Amino acid sequence: MANANRLAKVSLVKAGNRRQALRRSVELLDINPVKDKKVVLKPNFNTADPYPGSTHPETLEESLAYLKDMGAAKITIAERSGPVDSAEVMEILGVHQAAEKYGAEVINIDELSQAEMVKVNPPGSNWKDGFLVPRIIKEAECVVALPCLKTHQFGGIFTMSLKLAVGIVPKAGTSYMQELHSSPHMRKMIAEINAGYDPDLIIMDAMEGFVEEGPMSGKKKQPGLFLAGTDRIAVDATGIAILKDLGSTREIMETPIFEQEQIKRAIELGLGVESAEKIELVTGDDESAAYAEKIRSILND
Numbered sequence: 001m002a003n004a005n006r007l008a009k010v011s012l013v014k015a016g017n018r019r020q021a022l023r024r025s026v027e028l029l030d031i032n033p034v035k036d037k038k039v040v041l042k043p044n045f046n047t048a049d050p051y052p053g054s055t056h057p058e059t060l061e062e063s064l065a066y067l068k069d070m071g072a073a074k075i076t077i078a079e080r081s082g083p084v085d086s087a088e089v090m091e092i093l094g095v096h097q098a099a100e101k102y103g104a105e106v107i108n109i110d111e112l113s114q115a116e117m118v119k120v121n122p123p124g125s126n127w128k129d130g131f132l133v134p135r136i137i138k139e140a141e142c143v144v145a146l147p148c149l150k151t152h153q154f155g156g157i158f159t160m161s162l163k164l165a166v167g168i169v170p171k172a173g174t175s176y177m178q179e180l181h182s183s184p185h186m187r188k189m190i191a192e193i194n195a196g197y198d199p200d201l202i203i204m205d206a207m208e209g210f211v212e213e214g215p216m217s218g219k220k221k222q223p224g225l226f227l228a229g230t231d232r233i234a235v236d237a238t239g240i241a242i243l244k245d246l247g248s249t250r251e252i253m254e255t256p257i258f259e260q261e262q263i264k265r266a267i268e269l270g271l272g273v274e275s276a277e278k279i280e281l282v283t284g285d286d287e288s289a290a291y292a293e294k295i296r297s298i299l300n301d
Contacts (some may be wrong), residue, residue, distance in 0.1 A: 010230060014224055028283070036071055108171055120132070126189045191263075201228065202227075238281070
């Protein structure tokens with residue numbers, strides 16, 4: 001898990017070209033966690049709604065292409081949808097065609113057997129008896145996460161890299177989603193799922209984002225950004241600051257970033273940085289640097 005005592009880099013790229021911005025956001029981190037590794041790619045296919053309701057097709061394809069260029073030994077796309085059928089969503093979104101184009105494998109988490117799962121029960125968990133996560137993700141050599149930037153009208157408040165983890169918990173044959181959505185501790189439980197895996201790279205497509213409603217549809221704005229990092233708390237805190245700058249829901253605008261329940265519980269679990277002061281925003285051009293300065297002031301507020 002992330003070391004909360006170090007600075008966490010979050011790259012910020014303001015650009016109009018999605019493919020170039022994705023690559024640049026990773027380059028600015030000056031790391032290559034995927035070389036010679038078997039990589040699990042975790043996109044956002046909660047539904048088949050168009051981006052930012054789900055991962056943009058260009059972002060999926062460019063991620064696959066770039067991971068290959070970075071030297072990934074093997075790439076596996078692992079995801080499940082909900083409440084709609086996972087296989088149907090993947091079919092509509094052309095996931096198998098994209099995977100085939102780049103020699104990747106696709107795993108529908110809802111089709112895995114219990115033997116292919118691992119039980120996770122974090123300290124002080126708000127889950128009744130923990131939850132299962134796929135062994136292929138829990139024990140992965142490398143995980144790359146592809147969150148979107150959006151609000152969440154069904155109790156999550158925001159859905160970025162921490163909320164992306166909900167998709168690793170199986171839906172088929174379990175009552176996990178009923179338990180999550182009926183609990184007053186939903187946002188804490190979202191953070192707790194993140195104890196089930198540890199992404200090595202997070203790439204957030206924030207070219208557009210939902211600033212109200214979400215996660216499937218809602219009021220959109222176009223910040224024209226890509227973010228990347230290795231620390232889920234740092235990435236999500238930066239994303240919330242962007243939503244604040246764009247103008248968003250009361251829950252986003254009126255709650256300090258590090259008082260958000262997802263963030264607070266993630267800090268308790270040692271999943272990343274515990275304050276804005278430990279986030280280092282990195283940019284590579286004047287326009288991105290000017291915007292990063294604005295976001296930094298919101299993070300520090």
